[in-house]
Amino acid sequence: MAKPEKHVFVCTHTRPSDDPKGSCSARGGQPVVDAFAGAFESRGLWGRFKLNTASCFGTCEQGPSVLVYPEGVLYQSVKPGDVATIIEGHLLGGEPVEALQAAKEVWG
Numbered sequence: 765m766a767k768p769e770k771h772v773f774v775c776t777h778t779r780p781s782d783d784p785k786g787s788c789s790a791r792g793g794q795p796v797v798d799a800f801a802g803a804f805e806s807r808g809l810w811g812r813f814k815l816n817t818a819s820c821f822g823t824c825e826q827g828p829s830v831l832v833y834p835e836g837v838l839y840q841s842v843k844p845g846d847v848a849t850i851i852e853g854h855l856l857g858g859e860p861v862e863a864l865q866a867a868k869e870v871w872g
């Protein structure tokens with residue numbers, strides 16, 4: 765297998781519903797995974813990019829969290845509708861999508 769150009773990790777971590785931090789699972793992590801997978805499939809991008817679910821990154825309050833390597837860019841509060849923007853801007857365009865990135869105080 766060739767090394768992917770970029771590796772997308774989507775947090776799908778789960779916590780009990782009464783946990784004050786909440787979780788990316790409760791905030792919709794799996795639909796974000798599904799949106800990336802669907803777009804990679806329909807656009808023939810699996811050969812360039814790798815997608816994995818992940819456990820907690822520690823930035824739970826504004827999940828779902830998406831981490832893209834090799835840059836180490838963290839996106840927060842990602843919705844399925846944001847996925848095309850991340851793919852176009854960052855994965856294909858090489859420019860991280862500033863409007864969706866975690867604040868520097870959170871990940872910087």
Ligand code: FES
Pocket residue numbers: 775776777778786787788789819820821822823824825827828829
């Ligand atoms: S639960 Fe997703 S970052 Fe913590």
